[in-house]
Amino acid sequence: MAKTRNDYENSWWPRFVRWLKNGSSALDDAMYGDLEEEAVLPDAPAGDAEKREAQWDERRRLLLRDEQDMYSQVHAWSRSKGAKLAQWFYRVTAVVICLGIIWMLLQTAAYLPPFGNPDNPANNEVSRRYIEQGMQETGAVNIVAGMILDYRAFDTLGESNVLFIAACSVLILLRISSEKHGGDAVAQLEAEADDRMYEPKNDLILQRIASFLVPLILLFGVYIIMNGHISPGGGFSGGAVMGAGLILYLNAFGFRKTERFFTFKTFKVVSLCALSFYAVSKAYSFFTGANHLSSFISPGTPGRLFSAGLIPYLNIAVGLVVCCTMYAFYTLFRKGDM
Amino acid sequence: MLLEGLRFVLSAALSLAGLFVLISGVVGLFRFKYALSRIHAAALFDTLGIVLMLLGVMVATGFEVATLKMLIVICILWMTSPVSSHLIGRMEITINDELEKDMAVLDKRTVRHEKEGD
Known part of the structure; x- marks a missing residue:
């Protein structure tokens, strides 16, 4: 001791x-x-x-x-x-x-290579192949769409999943569930609604402008998504445009009107369907050892609307996910529910 | 040749006028102190300034498909920009409790009176 x-x-x-x-x-x-x-x-x-x-x-x-x-x-x-x-x-x-x-x-x-040098490591056989053979192999006139949705489709699947996971985290953190907590949550929701009393609601000028602009914006978003493999654009940008249109509609007309066509259930179903369609349609490259260049869907005539194999459909899936996520972010941060 | 020169002069004049309007609006935006006064500057300059700039560009490029696109841009900007300023102003009015104090109308007599009081 x-x-x-x-x-x-x-x-x-x-x-x-x-x-x-x-x-x-x-x-x-x-x-x-x-x-x-x-x-x-x-x-x-x-x-x-x-x-x-x-x-x-x-x-x-x-x-x-x-x-x-x-x-x-x-x-x-x-x-x-x-x-x-x-x-x-x-x-x-x-x-x-x-x-x-x-x-x-x-x-x-x-240590960076000089700008514009033809011997730079970026100018290798990969990008040369994308530029020279991309249109024949994928059928997409837009080389970027061909790259991100055919050669590197897994990458884009990951990006869409990142968006979806971000929306899910915001849901977990911010959603005020009325089923779970009963009267408490209802009171909280009402308090939130009270807080929004100060917002300019039912503004006539905004409503008139929105009723003219929202269809145009949504149509433009659909155009960008559908022409993603022909012209610059694609699922991400088109989905962002469509989400912005939905947010404008919500701001002009309030939750009562948007809840008629976009609820939490819509968000769930649409995101899930789009993501699982994407995942399933790209799953076969797992079984072919990621060597899926010889796709069984023919690329079609490049430049046509229905060409380029799976790319337009994948663009639609990505666009739906992005649109739903944008709208979900906005509603969750503003109201705590959809 | 003369037509080309005329077009250049016209487009340059339009662009310079647009630039003047934009710069004066930005100066107003930074000089004013209170939100609603700032909106008074900000809501006015962007419509006229952007239209003048785009008209200058349209005259410089001549008539093409892109010109029509610029017309659409002008239409969209004329619709959206005043509405957004209107909403910001309305938000400020609904939120601010001391609106009367901030926006007090001072005529010459009251100002002189306050100065003498100091």
Whole structure:
């Protein structure tokens, strides 16, 4: 026992504590109370309950005062010296990290190949093949659509899933479910509705403009999606345009009207169908060892609306997911429900 | 040749006029302090300025399909931009509780009175 205690006392931490406290050991201090307690309790006379109580109270008071002293010491240190030290450390670290990142980026920039050089690593056989053979192999006039929806369709599936997962996380965090919590949630929803009392509702100017613009915007979104394999555009941009149109309609006419055609159920069904269609239609490349260039769907005549194999349908799926996600984000952040 | 020069001068004049309108609007946007005064500057300059700029570009390029597209752009901007400014203004009016204090109409007498009071 003694040996152990000596070992402990001679290690660096107790010595440091002792030095801090000017000589007395931390273990001594910690054991002091316990030892005294052991000594006091049996010796106390049996009938002297009140005296014992008073002793205990005194002890407690002293302990409490010690603790208070320690805390105030620590707080004073952290307020004066510690704060200065932390600030200095923070500044030095910030500058060092900034300089390090600048140095790293400059190093990277120095190693970049010169711009426009034909021998750059970006100009390899992959991009040459995309440009030269892309139209024959995929049937898409738009090389980008051919790349992202045929050669690299898995990548795009991942991107659509990222959007869907983001919408799901927002749902989990922000949705006020009325089935789950009963009256509480109803009250919360009503409070949200009250909060929106200040918003300009039923604005006649906005409604007139929206009734003219929303069909145009939706039509334009559909055009971008459907012509994704012929002209610049595609599922992502077209879906964003359609989602913006829906949000405009919602702002102009309120939730009552949008709930007639777009509810939480619509969101679920449409997103699920689009994503699973995409996943299923691209699953066969798992079984062909990702070597799906020889698709059994013929590319058709490039430039026609129904050509390029699966690309238009995949564009539609991506567009639906993006549109639903945009709208879901807006409604969830605004109302907490759909 | 003369026609070309005339077209260039016309398009340059239109573009410069649009630029002047846009710059004056931006100056107003930054000089004014209160939201509604800023809207007074912001809601006015973008319609006229963008139309003048686009007309300049249309004159410079001559008549093509792109010209029609620019016309559509002008139509859309004329429809959407005033409506958005209107909504921002209405939002400010519905939210601000101290509207009377912020938008107090000061005539010369009250201003002089306040100055003397200081």
